[in-house]
Amino acid sequence: MVQKTIVELIDDLDGGAADESITFGLDGVEYTIDLSEDNARKLREVLDPFVGHARRAGGRKQRPTARTAVKAGGDREQNQAIREWARQEGHEVSERGRIPQSLIVKFQEAHTS
Numbered sequence: 560m561v562q563k564t565i566v567e568l569i570d571d572l573d574g575g576a577a578d579e580s581i582t583f584g585l586d587g588v589e590y591t592i593d594l595s596e597d598n599a600r601k602l603r604e605v606l607d608p609f610v611g612h613a614r615r616a617g618g619r620k621q622r623p624t625a626r627t628a629v630k631a632g633g634d635r636e637q638n639q640a641i642r643e644w645a646r647q648e649g650h651e652v653s654e655r656g657r658i659p660q661s662l663i664v665k666f667q668e669a670h671t672s
Contacts, residue, residue, distance in 0.1 A: 568593045584616075641666045 568577035577593035645652045645662050
């Protein structure tokens, strides 16, 4: 049986369709809100005078919209495949625990067309 999961973002302000999730911080607390393009523009316009006079405290200028790297931990089958491949390639890798990111990257490079 095939299952298809669809994630629909709903604008947290007006209940309509949301186009993006925006993360921002205030008083040491980080917030994420889902907004339509119009509401996101309004939020940015309201914050713009403050951002223009503020000092950056870190983080990226813009968050990536898609994550391409394997998430930390990954799934068991993927981790097992990486371990087996790494051993065949002459790398030392433990049976359990974290797989070094360098091996994950090499595995991905070897298995992408």
